[in-house]
Amino acid sequence: xxxxxxxxxxxxxxxxxxxxxxxxxxxxxxxxxxxxxxxxxxxxxxxxxxxxxxxxxxxxxxxxxxxxxxxxxxxxxxxxxxxxxxxxxxxxxxxxxxxxxxxxxxxxxxxxxxxxxxxxxxxxxxxxxxxxxxxxxxxxxxxxxxxxxxxxxxxxxxxxxxxxxxxxxxxxxxxxxxxxxxxxxxxxxxxxxxxxxxxxxxxxxxxxxxxxxxxxxxxxxxxxxxxxxxxxxxxxxxxxxxxxxxxxxxxxxxxxxxxxxxxxxxxxxxxxxxxxxxxxxxxxxxxxxxxxxxxxxxxxxxxxxxxxxxxxxxxxxxxxxxxxxxxxxxxxxxxxxxxxxxxxxxxxxxxxxxxxxxxxxxxxxxxxxxxxxxxxxxxxxxxxxxxxxxxxxxxxxxxxxxxxxxxxxxxxxxxxxxxxxxxxxxxxxxxxxxxxxxxxxxxxxxxxxxxxxxxxxxxxxxxxxxxxxxxxxxxxxxxxxxxxxxxxxxxxxxxxxxxxxxxxxxxxxxxxxxxxxxxxxxxxxxxxxxxxxxxxxxxxxxxxxxxxxxxxxxxxxxxxx
Amino acid sequence: xxxxxxxxxxxxxxxxxxxxxxxxxxxxxxxxxxxxxxxxxxxxxxxxxxxxxxxxxxxxxxxxxxxxxxxxxxxxxxxxxxxxx
Numbered sequence: 001x002x003x004x005x006x007x008x009x010x011x012x013x014x015x016x017x018x019x020x021x022x023x024x025x026x027x028x029x030x031x032x033x034x035x036x037x038x039x040x041x042x043x044x045x046x047x048x049x050x051x052x053x054x055x056x057x058x059x060x061x062x063x064x065x066x067x068x069x070x071x072x073x074x075x076x077x078x079x080x081x082x083x084x085x086x087x088x089x090x091x092x093x094x095x096x097x098x099x100x101x102x103x104x105x106x107x108x109x110x111x112x113x114x115x116x117x118x119x120x121x122x123x124x125x126x127x128x129x130x131x132x133x134x135x136x137x138x139x140x141x142x143x144x145x146x147x148x149x150x151x152x153x154x155x156x157x158x159x160x161x162x163x164x165x166x167x168x169x170x171x172x173x174x175x176x177x178x179x180x181x182x183x184x185x186x187x188x189x190x191x192x193x194x195x196x197x198x199x200x201x202x203x204x205x206x207x208x209x210x211x212x213x214x215x216x217x218x219x220x221x222x223x224x225x226x227x228x229x230x231x232x233x234x235x236x237x238x239x240x241x242x243x244x245x246x247x248x249x250x251x252x253x254x255x256x257x258x259x260x261x262x263x264x265x266x267x268x269x270x271x272x273x274x275x276x277x278x279x280x281x282x283x284x285x286x287x288x289x290x291x292x293x294x295x296x297x298x299x300x301x302x303x304x305x306x307x308x309x310x311x312x313x314x315x316x317x318x319x320x321x322x323x324x325x326x327x328x329x330x331x332x333x334x335x336x337x338x339x340x341x342x343x344x345x346x347x348x349x350x351x352x353x354x355x356x357x358x359x360x361x362x363x364x365x366x367x368x369x370x371x372x373x374x375x376x377x378x379x380x381x382x383x384x385x386x387x388x389x390x391x392x393x394x395x396x397x398x399x400x401x402x403x404x405x406x407x408x409x410x411x412x413x414x415x416x417x418x419x420x421x422x423x424x425x426x427x428x429x430x431x432x433x434x435x436x437x438x439x440x441x442x443x444x445x446x447x448x449x450x451x452x453x454x455x456x457x458x459x460x461x462x463x464x465x466x467x468x469x470x471x472x473x474x475x476x477x478x479x480x481x482x483x484x485x486x487x488x489x490x491x492x493x494x495x496x497x498x499x500x501x502x503x504x505x506x507x508x509x510x511x512x513x514x515x516x517x518x519x520x521x522x523x524x525x526x527x528x529x530x531x532x533x534x535x536x537x538x539x540x541x542x543x544x545x546x547x548x549x550x551x552x553x554x555x556x557x558x559x560x561x
Numbered sequence: 562x563x564x565x566x567x568x569x570x571x572x573x574x575x576x577x578x579x580x581x582x583x584x585x586x587x588x589x590x591x592x593x594x595x596x597x598x599x600x601x602x603x604x605x606x607x608x609x610x611x612x613x614x615x616x617x618x619x620x621x622x623x624x625x626x627x628x629x630x631x632x633x634x635x636x637x638x639x640x641x642x643x644x645x646x
Contacts, residue, residue, distance in 0.1 A: 050588060052588065052589070088595070092601060095598070121625075126612070127609075128612070130612035131613075223627075224616060224618065227611065227613075228611060228616070237616070331590050333590075333627075334616075335597070336618060336624075337624075337625075338625075
C-alpha cells in the first residue's frame, strides 16, 4: 500500500535469521495479514524477538493469532539452530555494527583516568561514609526547608490575610456586593485557598534542593545507597525520591513515581507516600503540641513523623506479601551518570514544575472545596448556630465513630471531615467553630499604597530573618535564640476544654494516618485508576482508626488518661 | 591471561574485570540489559558494593551502571585474569 524508500539502511542479521525474517514477511501475505502502518520487515523482527508490546498489538489485529503462532515457531527454530534467543542475536548484530562504526570514527585516549566523578563517588558511595553522607544531606535539606522557609511562610500568610483580603473587600464594596457574597469570598475562598498557598514558599525551597540533587547526579547515588534498605519494605531504590517529596506534599510525590519503571513499584510507592507526614499536617501538630505539651511540643511533632515512616514500612511489608507481590519488572538497572554542575535555569524549571502541581491543586480542588464548605456551614439559609447547619448535622452523625478514640464531639468530627479537603484545614475549622468566625483580627483600614509598602517591607524582613536562621544552622553559630512559637491562646484554651493530652495525641495520630486529602486521591486516581484511589482511602482510614484506638485505649490502660 | 571457568557476574569482587558470555533472565529483564549495552563479548569492570552490600556498581561501555546482585546473577562471565582496575 505505502511505498517506503528502498534505499534505507538495512542491517544484515546473518543467513539463518534473515531466512526466518523473510519467511515471516511472506507469511503476512499468505495469511492475508495487514501489517497496517508497521513496516513489514520491522514487524517480522519484533515478532521473532517476542516483543511484549508488539505481541499484544498484533493479537488484537485480524489474523493476528495465526501470525503470532508462526512467529513463535520461527523463534523456537532459531533458538535450536543458533542456541540463543532472537533478541540476543539481533542485539549482537546491532552492537557489532555500532562498535564497527565507533572504531572507525572515534578516537579515545586509551588510559583509564580517574575522573572527578570517581573521586566523589569514592566518598558518597563509600562503604562506611555513604549512608552517613546521605542522612546528613537529608538532615540539612529539611532544616533548610523548614527553618528557612518559616519567615516567608509568615509573610505569605500576612499578605493573603492582609492586603489581598483588603483588596477583595474593597472591590466587593465597590460593586455593592451583598453580605453573603462578601462572606463567601473572604471567609470561604480567600481563607481556604490562602491557607494552602501559605505552603508555597516552603515547597519552592524543598523543590529547589531536590532539583539540585537531581541535576547534579546525586539522586541516582542516593538510590544506589538506599536500595538495599528500601527493598526490606518491598520498594525500589528510586522510590525514595517520591517518599522524600511526600514530606512536602503528596500530590507532586505521586506524580514523581513516574520515574520508576515498574507499575507494581509505582503503585506501592504511591500507596505509601501519603503516610509520609506532609507539610499540611504540621500546623495541626504545632497547635496541639503547643496547647498540650508546651516546650515538649517538638518531641511530639518528631514522634508523628517517625510514626508515619514506621507505619509506611510496615504497610510496605504487608502490601508486598498481599496485594502487590514483586514481579520480574521490578529490576534495578540504573545508570550512575557523571556529576555535573546543575544549571540554574534547569533547577528553576524543575522547581516551578513541581510547585505548579501544588498551586493547581489550590486553584481547583481547594477552591471548589472552600465553596462547598462555606455552603455547608451556612445552609439551611439563615442558620446562626453552626451545629444546626448541614455541616454540623453531618459532623454529629459521624462523631460516635470516634468515641473509642477519645474524641467524641461534633466539632472534631467536623474538623476531620474538612481535613479530607486538605489536612491543615483541621486547625482552621476548629478555630472557626471553637472561637467563632471572628477570629481574624479586626483589620485597621489601610490604604492601597500602605499595603504595597507593607508587602515589600515584610518580604525584606522575612529575607533577613531567614538569612539569620540559615547562618544559625551552621554548628557553632548562634545569632538568635531558638524562637518560641507564639501560641494562639484562645484556641489553646478551647482545645484544653475539649481534649485531654491523651486524646489529643490520639487525634494527632488519626490526622497523621487517615484518608489522604482529596487532591492526593485525585492524583492516585489519575495515575493508577479509581480502584487504587479507593484502596488508598480505605486502607489509611482503617489503619488510622486502629492506631488511634491503640494509642487512646492503650494509654488509658497504662494510666495516662 | 589464563582461561578461567565461567562464573556469574555477582560473584566477582571489586577491581575484577570480566567478559560477558551469556545473558539470562526473564524477557523483560534481558531486554533491559540489552538496552543498557550489556551484551555478549562486552568487557565489564566491577567497581564497588553499595554500603549495604547490594546493589553493585559496574563500569561498562564507558559508563557506570548499578545492578542488584539478584539481577547480576543472570549474567554469565569469564574472568579476564586478575587486574587491579
